[in-house]
């Protein structure tokens with residue numbers, strides 16, 4: 262599983278990582294991992310880690326490994342990923358935000374686009390740049406949508422696993438810690 266999860270869509274040769282092909286992760290050094298993360302960023306890939314289930318306990322544990330720098334990258338369109346300029350919000354998110362900001366829930370709901378994905382019923386989209394991003398910060402940080410409070414971790418589409426956005430230092434910290442667990446062979450309960 263380890264080889265699969267680290268080789269996703271990255272051309273090792275292109276990024277000077279050919280020596281890692283077929284090499285056990287226990288033998289990777291820190292500079293290899295820095296280069297790999299740089300390659301993910303350059304290719305606009307949020308690396309996938311199959312096997313870690315997206316449960317509140319595990320995600321909460323991983324998020325607590327570091328902290329959000331509130332850099333706003335996840336609140337603005339990603340110039341390298343023009344296909345996903347929005348965040349998903351639930352009705353519960355919208356109600357919480359409306360209450361906190363004393364806005365009309367109905368008006369807020371109208372501003373959030375209808376979702377057309379049948380696999381995500383009862384969800385809406387807020388286009389990016391996010392309407393709540395202002396003065397270089399999230400103005401509703403304590404009541405932000407669930408998808409934002411889970412960021413930079415997202416569920417892996419179509420199978421059990423997660424992706425970690427390594428465009429921000431928060432994601433880099435989390436991803437490196439997971440790799441460290443794998444390198445030491447101490448990933449244990451995370452993958453159960």
Ligand code: SF4
Pocket residue numbers: 328329330331332333334335336412413428429430431432
């Ligand atoms: S989750 Fe990452 S990208 Fe989003 S604001 Fe925090 S540090 Fe920045």
Ligand code: SF4
Pocket residue numbers: 335336337348391392393394395398399400401402405406409
């Ligand atoms: S709700 Fe806040 S954290 Fe989420 S995208 Fe908008 S500004 Fe960013």
